[in-house]
Amino acid sequence: MTATPATCDRILDAAERLFAEEGFYATSLRQITQAAEANLAAVNYHFGSKQALILAVFRRRLDALNKARLARLDQAQEGNAAPELEDVLEALIVPALAFTHGSADDGHRFMRILMRAFADRDDQLHRALSAEYAHVMRRFASAIATALPGLSERRLRRQLDFIVGALTYTMAESTSSDAREIADDLVQFAAAGLRSAVSVRHPDGAPRTLEIHS
Amino acid sequence: MTATPATCDRILDAAERLFAEEGFYATSLRQITQAAEANLAAVNYHFGSKQALILAVFRRRLDALNKARLARLDQAQEGNAAPELEDVLEALIVPALAFTHGSADDGHRFMRILMRAFADRDDQLHRALSAEYAHVMRRFASAIATALPGLSERRLRRQLDFIVGALTYTMAESTSSDAREIADDLVQFAAAGLRSAVSVRHPDGAPRTLEIHS
DNA sequence: GTATGATTGAAACAGTTGTTTTAATCGTGC
DNA sequence: GCACGATTAAAACAACTGTTTCAATCATAC
Numbered sequence: 001m002t003a004t005p006a007t008c009d010r011i012l013d014a015a016e017r018l019f020a021e022e023g024f025y026a027t028s029l030r031q032i033t034q035a036a037e038a039n040l041a042a043v044n045y046h047f048g049s050k051q052a053l054i055l056a057v058f059r060r061r062l063d064a065l066n067k068a069r070l071a072r073l074d075q076a077q078e079g080n081a082a083p084e085l086e087d088v089l090e091a092l093i094v095p096a097l098a099f100t101h102g103s104a105d106d107g108h109r110f111m112r113i114l115m116r117a118f119a120d121r122d123d124q125l126h127r128a129l130s131a132e133y134a135h136v137m138r139r140f141a142s143a144i145a146t147a148l149p150g151l152s153e154r155r156l157r158r159q160l161d162f163i164v165g166a167l168t169y170t171m172a173e174s175t176s177s178d179a180r181e182i183a184d185d186l187v188q189f190a191a192a193g194l195r196s197a198v199s200v201r202h203p204d205g206a207p208r209t210l211e212i213h214s
Numbered sequence: 215m216t217a218t219p220a221t222c223d224r225i226l227d228a229a230e231r232l233f234a235e236e237g238f239y240a241t242s243l244r245q246i247t248q249a250a251e252a253n254l255a256a257v258n259y260h261f262g263s264k265q266a267l268i269l270a271v272f273r274r275r276l277d278a279l280n281k282a283r284l285a286r287l288d289q290a291q292e293g294n295a296a297p298e299l300e301d302v303l304e305a306l307i308v309p310a311l312a313f314t315h316g317s318a319d320d321g322h323r324f325m326r327i328l329m330r331a332f333a334d335r336d337d338q339l340h341r342a343l344s345a346e347y348a349h350v351m352r353r354f355a356s357a358i359a360t361a362l363p364g365l366s367e368r369r370l371r372r373q374l375d376f377i378v379g380a381l382t383y384t385m386a387e388s389t390s391s392d393a394r395e396i397a398d399d400l401v402q403f404a405a406a407g408l409r410s411a412v413s414v415r416h417p418d419g420a421p422r423t424l425e426i427h428s
Numbered sequence: 429g430t431a432t433g434a435t436t437g438a439a440a441c442a443g444t445t446g447t448t449t450t451a452a453t454c455g456t457g458c
Numbered sequence: 459g460c461a462c463g464a465t466t467a468a469a470a471c472a473a474c475t476g477t478t479t480c481a482a483t484c485a486t487a488c
Contacts, residue, residue, distance in 0.1 A: 007465080025239040028445065039466050044447060046465090158396065161387055162380040162403050169379025170372075182372065189376050189407035196406030197399065221435080243476065253436050258477060260435090 008046050010036040015043075016057050020109035024054055055128055061099075061110050062129070066136045068095040073143060085147040085194065089187045092140050093167055097179040097186075100171045111171040137164075150198040159197055163190045222260050224250040229257075230271050234327045238268055269342060275313075275324050276343070280350045282309040287357060299361040299408065303401045306354050307381055311397040314385045325385040351378075364412040373411055377404045 014036035018027045029050055033040045047053040072091035076083035100111055141160055145151065151159070166189070170182060228250035232241045243264060247254045261267040286305035290297035314325055355374055359365065365373070380403070384396060 023239065025237065029447090030445085039468080040446095041448085041468085042466070050446065155399065158384075158399055159403065161384055162400060165381070165383025165387075166376040166379040168383060170375055173375055173379075185369065185372055185411065186376060188410055189373065192406040192410030193403035196402055242474075244474090253438080254476095255438090255478080256436070264476065 007036070007038045007042055011038055011043055011046065011053070012057055012060060015053055016061075016110060016113070019054070019057065020113045024113075057113075058129060059132075062132055065095060065099050066132065068099070069136060070139065073139065077143070082146050083143070085144065086187055086191050088140065088143045088147055089163070089190050090183070091143075092163070093186050093190070094180075094183045096167055096171060097183040100179055111168070144194070148194055148198060151194075155197060159194055162193065166190070221250070221252045221256055225252055225257055225260065225267070226271055226274060229267055230275075230324060230327070233268070233271065234324065238327075271327075272343060273346075276346055279309060279313050280346065282313070283350060284353065287353065291357070296360050297357070299358065300401055300405050302354065302357045302361050303377070303404050304397070305357075306377070307400050307404070308394075308397045310381055310385060311393040311400075314393055325382070358408070362408055362412060365408075369411060373408055376407065380404070 011032060015027070015032045018031055018035060021027075022031075029043050030040055032053075033042060036042075043050070043053055047056055069091055072095060073083075073088065076087045076091055137160065141153075141156055144160070145153075145156060163186075166186060170186065225246060229241070229246045232245055232249060235241075236245075243257050244254055246267075247256060250256075257264070257267055261270055283305055286309060287297075287302065290301040290305055351374065355367075355370055358374070359367075359370060377400075380400060384400065
């Protein structure tokens with residue numbers, strides 16, 4: 001449409017890039033507005049405060065990512081047959097890594113800030129994000145539970161933490177070139193880990209045996 | 215010894231706590247010195263700069279953690295027999311989670327800052343930490359390679375990223391109460407994921423089979 | 429006891445931060 | 459053409475930042 005996007009979007013773009021490069025608090029509004037070719041007061045005018053700007057940057061991306069994940073999960077579940085474990089994991093993982101892989105370095109950069117946000121545990125930013133994540137994670141947890149019965153809710157939650165941790169770390173760490181291959185590896189890795197968890201836990205020191213379940 | 219520790223250590227303790235609570239850049243030297251009951255100038259006098267203080271906080275903990283990990287790996291390797299995969303993973307994981315579990319909330323808090331540091335990818339802090347990690351990770355990578363042959367170096371590296379990601383995320387997320395149980399779960403999870411990776415990669419859509427290796 | 433070096437205390441420095449304010453400008457509907 | 463709300467511009471604000479300075483204090487060795 002317009003040759004240059006509206007001021008609001010230019011600010012969001014510049015903020016996302018600079019946040020990823022410098023961090024939230026190391027990035028000043030003056031840097032952002034200068035990079036966005038906007039006036040300093042514009043960010044307070046449009047967003048209200050710097051904190052609100054940060055949240056807006058996150059929402060824009062997370063809405064898209066979670067929508068893509070849930071759409072893929074819906075698709076896997078649409079035949080009334082329950083999807084296989086790998087299909088659920090792919091719905092969780094592939095959109096995330098495809099997003100990392102996405103046009104230019106946008107996604108990759110964004111995931112670096114996402115990790116940063118996870119580290120900021122106790123402030124309002126993390127709480128707002130967790131609320132958004134909680135909804136998605138609950139659906140995935142129950143989808144996994146039906147695909148792989150026999151795990152207590154507590155342990156399932158923990159295994160999901162393992163997977164989300166591996167995913168988040170990988171997204172922040174890996175170059176964007178081979179996203180599909182990494183996603184396949186991670187799905188396989190996560191599925192094997194989950195399946196091993198439904199086996200009876202090995203006694204300490206004893207040689208481990210794998211039990212294959214139905 | 216002395217009733218109150220030396221100023222240097224009081225500053226390190228206060229800085230670690232505040233960094234975990236507020237973040238590096240949101241924490242001012244005035245907060246730190248006030249909490250440490252030291253003078254503002256003390257931190258520049260003893261450490262040189264704020265950046266050097268941050269590095270000192272990290273070194274103190276990482277030295278201890280990596281030493282513990284390598285000691286446990288040494289012990290597992292000391293009989294000339296190569297240790298089992300689970301033993302290698304335990305050397306990597308258990309000290310880290312035990313550290314999280316450690317006295318009070320120190321370790322748990324510290325790991326939150328560690329994640330923060332990983333997010334700060336491109337500055338000197340991360341480079342200094344990576345150099346320290348690289349040494350340890352190389353030893354663990356080769357120990358895993360002998361315990362579980364058949365993985366290309368590239369894929370092994372990637373699997374290790376999965377594991378470190380799961381570990382780091384879990385350390386930052388979990389409460390410190392049940393560290394041993396979580397460690398057991400994660401070792402089992404990681405071992406199963408690794409073993410599944412040496413199997414031939416499954417063709418898309420085909421039903422997956424588990425191959426049990428020696 | 430006194431001299432010497434390490435440490436601390438309090439204040440000041442120069443610079444940057446997020447936010448607010450006021451005036452100027454732009455776009456649109458009448 | 460004009461008026462009115464939305465947007466932008468530029469400057470000022472008050473507060474806070476890391477760092478430096480310089481005198482006061484402390485501990486220790488002689």
